[in-house]
Amino acid sequence: MSPKHLSRDTKRFLWIGILPSALLYALFVIWPAINALMYSFTRWDGLSTPVWIGIDNFVNLFKSGSDFVTAIGHNIYLTVVPGSIILTLALFFAWMIHLKVAGSTLFRVTFFFPNVIASVAVALLWVLLYSTTEMGPINNIRQALHMEKVPFLESARLLQSIVPMMVWSATGFYLVLFLAAMENIPVDYYEAAHLDGASPTLQFIRITLPLMWDVLTTGIIFLIVGGLKFFDAVWVMENGRPSPATHTMSSLMYAKVFEEYNVGYGTAIAVLLFVLVLIITRISMRLLKRERLEY
Amino acid sequence: MRGSLLEKLGTLVRTGVLGLWMLGVVLPMFWVLATSLKSTKEVTRSPFGIPDALAHPGAKTFAVIAENYSKAWVGSGFSAYFWNSLKVVSISLALILLLGSMAAYCLSRFEFRGRNAIYNAFVAGLLIPMQLILIPLFFQYADWSDVLTRSFAPIARVLQLGNLTVSLHNSHEGIILIYVAASLPFTIFTLTSFFGTLPGGVREAAMIDGASEARTFFSVMLPLAKPGLITVAIFNFLGLWNEYLFGIVFLADNKLKTLPLGLASISMQAQYKSDFGLMFAGLVITMVPTLVVYLLLQRHLTKGITAGAVKG
Numbered sequence: 001m002s003p004k005h006l007s008r009d010t011k012r013f014l015w016i017g018i019l020p021s022a023l024l025y026a027l028f029v030i031w032p033a034i035n036a037l038m039y040s041f042t043r044w045d046g047l048s049t050p051v052w053i054g055i056d057n058f059v060n061l062f063k064s065g066s067d068f069v070t071a072i073g074h075n076i077y078l079t080v081v082p083g084s085i086i087l088t089l090a091l092f093f094a095w096m097i098h099l100k101v102a103g104s105t106l107f108r109v110t111f112f113f114p115n116v117i118a119s120v121a122v123a124l125l126w127v128l129l130y131s132t133t134e135m136g137p138i139n140n141i142r143q144a145l146h147m148e149k150v151p152f153l154e155s156a157r158l159l160q161s162i163v164p165m166m167v168w169s170a171t172g173f174y175l176v177l178f179l180a181a182m183e184n185i186p187v188d189y190y191e192a193a194h195l196d197g198a199s200p201t202l203q204f205i206r207i208t209l210p211l212m213w214d215v216l217t218t219g220i221i222f223l224i225v226g227g228l229k230f231f232d233a234v235w236v237m238e239n240g241r242p243s244p245a246t247h248t249m250s251s252l253m254y255a256k257v258f259e260e261y262n263v264g265y266g267t268a269i270a271v272l273l274f275v276l277v278l279i280i281t282r283i284s285m286r287l288l289k290r291e292r293l294e295y
Numbered sequence: 296m297r298g299s300l301l302e303k304l305g306t307l308v309r310t311g312v313l314g315l316w317m318l319g320v321v322l323p324m325f326w327v328l329a330t331s332l333k334s335t336k337e338v339t340r341s342p343f344g345i346p347d348a349l350a351h352p353g354a355k356t357f358a359v360i361a362e363n364y365s366k367a368w369v370g371s372g373f374s375a376y377f378w379n380s381l382k383v384v385s386i387s388l389a390l391i392l393l394l395g396s397m398a399a400y401c402l403s404r405f406e407f408r409g410r411n412a413i414y415n416a417f418v419a420g421l422l423i424p425m426q427l428i429l430i431p432l433f434f435q436y437a438d439w440s441d442v443l444t445r446s447f448a449p450i451a452r453v454l455q456l457g458n459l460t461v462s463l464h465n466s467h468e469g470i471i472l473i474y475v476a477a478s479l480p481f482t483i484f485t486l487t488s489f490f491g492t493l494p495g496g497v498r499e500a501a502m503i504d505g506a507s508e509a510r511t512f513f514s515v516m517l518p519l520a521k522p523g524l525i526t527v528a529i530f531n532f533l534g535l536w537n538e539y540l541f542g543i544v545f546l547a548d549n550k551l552k553t554l555p556l557g558l559a560s561i562s563m564q565a566q567y568k569s570d571f572g573l574m575f576a577g578l579v580i581t582m583v584p585t586l587v588v589y590l591l592l593q594r595h596l597t598k599g600i601t602a603g604a605v606k607g
Contacts, residue, residue, distance in 0.1 A: 006407065013508035017401035021394045021479055022413060028432065028476030029420055035431035046434065093316065096309040107313045109593055110321055116589040118537035120555040121581045124562050128574070129323055135342035135571060137326065168320065173600075180601035218603075229424055232539045239563045250426050250540070257430050258544070267430050274427045281422060 036274075039267035046263045057268035068269060071247040074159055078248065079227025082166035086223065087216075089167065090174035095204060097175075098182045108179070111172035119169075119232035126165040127153060127237055153237060155245040162233055170226075174219050181215035182208055221284045225277055249273050324582070331575035334359045338571040363572035364580075371573060373580050375550065376557030380584075383467050383553055384535045387474040391482055391531055392524055394475065399486035400512055400520075404498060414487065420480030425540060432473060433544055436463040470545045474535055482527050489523030490516070526599035529592050536585055554581045 006014070040057055044050035061068040093111070097104045114122060129138050130152035139149045152161040185208065193203045209216070231250035234242050242251045249269055257266035330338055332346040337359070348356040367373045402414045443461035451459035463469035497519065501511040517524075542556040552560065558581045562574060589596065 006405070010405070010508050013512070014401050014405060014407060016509075017397040017512075018413065021398040021417075021483065024394070024472065024476040025417065025420065025479050028473055029423060029428055029479075030416070032428035032431035032435060033423055035435065036427050039431060089316075093313060096313060099309060100306055101310045101313055102306065103310065107317060108597070109590075110317050112589070112593070112596075113320060113324065113586065116533055116585045117582050118539070118555045118558075118585065120537070120539050120559045121578055124558060124574075124578055125323060125327060127562070128327070128578075133339075135330070135338050137323075137343065140342065168323075171316075172320070176597055176600050177603070180597075225424075229426060231426075235539075235543075236559050236562070240559075253426060253430075254540075254544075257433075263430065263434075270424075270426045270430060273424055274422075277424055278422055 033274075036267050036270055039264055040271040042264045044263040045261045046257075047261075050264070053264070057265050058272070060265065061268055061272065067244045067247060067252055068249070070244055071249050071252045074246070074248050075228055075230060077159055078162065078166070078230050079224050082163045082170070083220075083223040083227060085163070085167050086170050086174055087219065089171050090178055090219070093171070094175045094178040094182055095208070097179055099200065108176060111175055113172065114169035115173045117169070120236050122165065122169050123233040123236040126161070126168075126233075130161060155238070155243050158234070158237060158246045162237070165233065170223075174223075177215060177219055178212065181212035185211045217284050217287065221281055224280050224284075228273060228276055228280075327575055327578050327582070330571065331363055331579045332360050333572065333575075334362070335569070335571045338575075359572070363576040366570075366573050367576035367580060371557075371561055371577065372549070373554070373557060373577055376552050376554045377580065377584075379467070379551060380536060380553040383471055383474070384532060386467075387471050387478070387535055388528060388531055390471070390475045391478045392528060395479055395482035395527070396486055396517060396520065396524060397512070398479070399483045400490050400516060402483065403487040403490040404516075414483075417480050417483045420477075421484060423480075425477060428473075428477070429541065429544060433464075436469060436545070439463055464545060465548045465551060467546075467551060470541060473541060473545070474538070478531050478535070482531065485527050486520065486523055489520055493519050522595070522598075525592065525595045526602075529588070529596050530599065532588060533585060554584075 039050070041052060041054060042050035043053045043056070060066065063069075093107075097107060101107070117125075128136070130136060132139055132149050132151055134140075138152070142149060151157065189207050189211075190203055193207060198206065229250055230248045231254075234246055234248050234251050235254075238246055238251075242248075242255070247255070250273070253266045253269040253273075255266075256262045256269065260266075326343070329346050329349075330342070332348045337347060344350075346356075348360050398417075402410060402417075440460075440462045443463075444459065447459050447461060451457065463472070493516065497515060498511055501515045502508075506515070536553075537555055538553075539555045539559070542553055543559075546552055546556060549557075549560070558577055561577055
């Protein structure tokens with residue numbers, strides 16, 4: 001239908017249909033996003049007049065030894081370590097379910113459970129699991145095995161302790177994602193490979209992985225973006241006061257703005273986070289296009 | 296014969312490995328549930344035993360369960376947190392579905408000037424992290440509240456309402472507006488492609504029958520889009536029910552807190568640290584709603600992820 005043919009009724013409907021969403025989106029997403037860019041070039045305590053300081057905030061972020069450099073390192077750690085474990089486990093489990101097991105629906109449904117629980121509740125659950133009091137299960141098991149109790153939640157250890165929590169809570173989602181991709185691959189391919197005498201492992205490497213490459217890339221993007229934005233668990237496990245040893249980009253941003261009233265600097269962190277998300281999505285999409293196989 | 300035996304063995308081993316992981320996933324959750332049925336004394340005495348309330352059911356042991364849950368539900372305000380969550384999330388969801396489906400329908404089924412620009416602007420929002428808009432919104436809200444209060448002042452004077460102050464900070468309305476706006480990119484993106492898959496002749500047939508655009512949309516197109524709406528609703532529900540970062544900034548007042556915020560603030564308060572019964576009961580109250588919704592609708596959720604996976 002060309003624009004000329006729209007009736008008055010249709011035109012009115014289009015206005016009513018789009019305007020409220022567009023307005024809300026412009027006022028509560030686009031405008032603040034633009035404002036964020038502007039704040040990041042100022043020095044501002046949130047009350048007085050902002051002072052334009054150019055790219056100073058960004059330069060300061062990357063001064064060696066700054067809290068931000070440490071924080072971004074934590075984000076990279078929380079992306080790479082749990083991410084690679086989650087990818088491996090999710091692929092492994094999805095492949096096993098795909099190869100046929102008893103009770104596949106039960107596995108699929110229960111593995112997903114932790115994913116729907118609030119991240120705050122997951123963090124608190126792990127605080128209790130790691131507890132050094134008499135009711136902490138993990139330290140109890142260690143004692144039963146004649147090992148020493150470990151204060152898993154102290155700042156120096158916290159990031160390592162978050163890794164199992166992330167694996168526990170996220171693997172189910174990626175399993176469902178990957179399993180769907182695997183089941184979408186035509187059976188003929190495997191039958192042909194089977195006739196040629198290819199082992200299941202070889203079939204996995206030669207058929208499954210390449211044909212689900214785009215979904216795998218989607219999964220990797222999710223993991224990286226999630227790792228870059230990581231906030232909730234660090235915040236809860238540190239009782240709202242992360243130290244430089246545990247800050248991630250998001251928690252540092254929060255602390256800079258709402259505790260140190262360094263709005264420009266804090267917003268610069270948010271802008272950088274946004275730029276990183278953009279770059280990573282872009283790069284991944286590029287790679288995805290190159291590797292995409294049609295079938 | 297040997298091949299099939301080997302096959303059976305393989306299935307058995309795989310089922311065993313997956314079963315182990317399932318135990319690892321489910322056991323901590325059962326442990327929380329079981330511990331929430333114990334008194335603090337019992338938690339310290341036998342942290343991993345079967346709760347007395349289950350081993351020796353009776354009025355006395357049930358009183359422990361009642362105490363834990365009433366302490367959490369009434370004493371620590373989890374009932375208020377629960378109702379706040381329900382209010383914020385259900386109003387947000389209703390608005391998201393209404394506004395999002397209308398916009399998506401218009402963008403997918405009509406051609407008009409600026410359509411692609413509007414669609415692209417919405418989809419670009421998928422790449423904007425919530426962190427980017429958090430701080431400006433905080434300061435915007437202070438400014439807007441002032442403007443609103445000042446512009447309502449004459450009206451309030453005429454209507455003799457006294458001093459009317461409008462505040463977007465520390466108000467459910469304020470955070471609902473953010474939640475709705477921030478959920479639109481995903482909702483519109485998903486629903487636009489969903490409306491695109493619906494058969495083309497349906498709208499025209501309804502129009503020939505004399506129905507207006509609005510009527511066609513609400514009584515013909517929207518019911519057809521139900522599967523898409525359910526998928527979008529589940530993902531938004533889970534995301535909003537569990538949302539934390541915006542909550543700590545915009546709902547600082549304890550009376551207004553949602554479940555994750557309430558749970559976090561109670562667990563951070565030192566005096567509760569030794570009250571295990573309360574902690575575990577609060578954790579259960581927070582976990583159960585999303586688990587129930589998931590179990591009821593998991594088929595749709597899996598379908599949603601699957602559709603995403605197939606499209607890539």
